[in-house]
Amino acid sequence: MTCRQYKDLMMGYLDDELDEAQRKEFDRHIESCPQCQAEFEQFKKLKSLTDSVKLAEPEDIIWEKYWSGVYNRFERGIGWIMMSVTGIALIIYGLFKAVETLIKDPNVEVILKIAILAFITGIAILFVSIMRERLYYWKKDRYKDVKR
Amino acid sequence: MQNTKKIPETKKVQGGCGQACSAKRYAASRSREAALIERCRKGSKEAFGAIVDKYMKDAYFIALGLVGNHEDALDLSQEAFFRAYNNIRSLNTKWGFFPWFYQILRNLCFSHLRKRKVRQSHSLEQLTEDEAVVFAGDCPSPDAPTEQMEMQRQVWQAVNHLDDKHREVIVLRHFRNMSYEQIAKALFCNKGTVTSRLYYARKELKEILERQKGGRLQ
Numbered sequence: 001m002t003c004r005q006y007k008d009l010m011m012g013y014l015d016d017e018l019d020e021a022q023r024k025e026f027d028r029h030i031e032s033c034p035q036c037q038a039e040f041e042q043f044k045k046l047k048s049l050t051d052s053v054k055l056a057e058p059e060d061i062i063w064e065k066y067w068s069g070v071y072n073r074f075e076r077g078i079g080w081i082m083m084s085v086t087g088i089a090l091i092i093y094g095l096f097k098a099v100e101t102l103i104k105d106p107n108v109e110v111i112l113k114i115a116i117l118a119f120i121t122g123i124a125i126l127f128v129s130i131m132r133e134r135l136y137y138w139k140k141d142r143y144k145d146v147k148r
Numbered sequence: 149m150q151n152t153k154k155i156p157e158t159k160k161v162q163g164g165c166g167q168a169c170s171a172k173r174y175a176a177s178r179s180r181e182a183a184l185i186e187r188c189r190k191g192s193k194e195a196f197g198a199i200v201d202k203y204m205k206d207a208y209f210i211a212l213g214l215v216g217n218h219e220d221a222l223d224l225s226q227e228a229f230f231r232a233y234n235n236i237r238s239l240n241t242k243w244g245f246f247p248w249f250y251q252i253l254r255n256l257c258f259s260h261l262r263k264r265k266v267r268q269s270h271s272l273e274q275l276t277e278d279e280a281v282v283f284a285g286d287c288p289s290p291d292a293p294t295e296q297m298e299m300q301r302q303v304w305q306a307v308n309h310l311d312d313k314h315r316e317v318i319v320l321r322h323f324r325n326m327s328y329e330q331i332a333k334a335l336f337c338n339k340g341t342v343t344s345r346l347y348y349a350r351k352e353l354k355e356i357l358e359r360q361k362g363g364r365l366q
Contacts, residue, residue, distance in 0.1 A: 007347055008343045008344065008347065009345045010347070011207070011346045011347050012328070015321065015328065015346075024211070042354060043350055046350055046354050047350075048351060049299060049357070050318065050353070051322060052299070052303070053303050053304055053307075053322070055209055055212055055213065058208075058222075060355050062208075062222065063204065065200070066199055066208075067204075068195050069222070070233075071197075073191070073226065073230040074193065074230065074233070075226070077230070079233075114248060135221055148193055
């Protein structure tokens with residue numbers, strides 16, 4: 001085994017992840033390799049320093065209220081969906097009514113009516129085109145069924 | 149109170165029937181979890197509450213280790229649970245809840261860190277580590293507290309300067325006390341990759357600390 005391969009054993013040794021045979025093998029290596037021994041000593045000091053850092057436990061009230069923090073998001077999520085869907089429906093309805101009024105109004109010039117209809121047709125074509133493109137790429141996506 | 153809680157599956161059985169019992173308990177725990185997930189898929193928020201209860205501390209402390217700030221850690225870990233519930237149908241029960249959930253949490257944390265870096269570079273703010281997250285343990289002598297706390301502060305700052313991939317393995321190993329096998333499951337990689345990442349993470353951490361102290365570790 002090379003020193004590089006012993007470095008993997010070194011991490012396992014520090015973290016108590018080796019079996020007895022691997023520990024003995026590593027012990028034998030560092031007895032005969034001063035570079036690995038020096039590096040091992042440094043890593044041991046580093047591990048003891050890192051282990052001394054503990055993350056502060058928050059107050060118990062945080063854990064008691066934790067679920068309500070998650071639950072509130074469900075409620076807000078439902079609120080957002082309802083608001084967005086009805087908002088979009090109302091805007092579309094309002095626009096439809098406004099266009100209908102304009103088209104039916106005999107005082108509005110024909111050229112303006114044609115421009116409004118062309119504008120709406122343009123938006124519709126763009127929308128259909130983007131949706132078709134999305135659908136095409138979604139069907140071609142090789143990873144769409146990958147689940148973790 | 150120090151944070152010494154481990155992920156439930158890591159708890160080693162002391163004495164008694166040893167590994168066989170440990171395997172049985174693990175299988176029972178997995179089967180209970182699978183039943184809860186099935187209920188969640190049918191829309192039971194109560195079942196999801198039980199899953200949140202089981203993993204909330206792990207989620208919070210991992211987020212705290214990654215983003216270094218109490219408020220952000222709380223918000224991100226709760227958001228991760230919310231997203232997990234909304235996407236629970238895409239969870240493959242073969243892997244268990246935690247590794248899948250961990251992917252959601254880490255993506256949220258790393259995305260939050262990227263946004264924070266952009267905000268800081270735009271506003272010329274300095275990176276500030278939340279020092280309240282570091283907890284000093286028992287101190288052996290009257291001089292030790294300041295010295296020890298200073299050392300802990302330096303280590304914490306060094307951890308915060310690691311790149312995302314390296315900070316992640318240090319947080320999981322040192323602050324959540326996860327085994328190599330559990331880390332491998334959470335990162336969807338093999339134990340060899342975990343060992344290798346830990347080696348380079350510690351090497352980088354050592355170099356940062358040596359630069360801060362201006363010499364080798366004592």
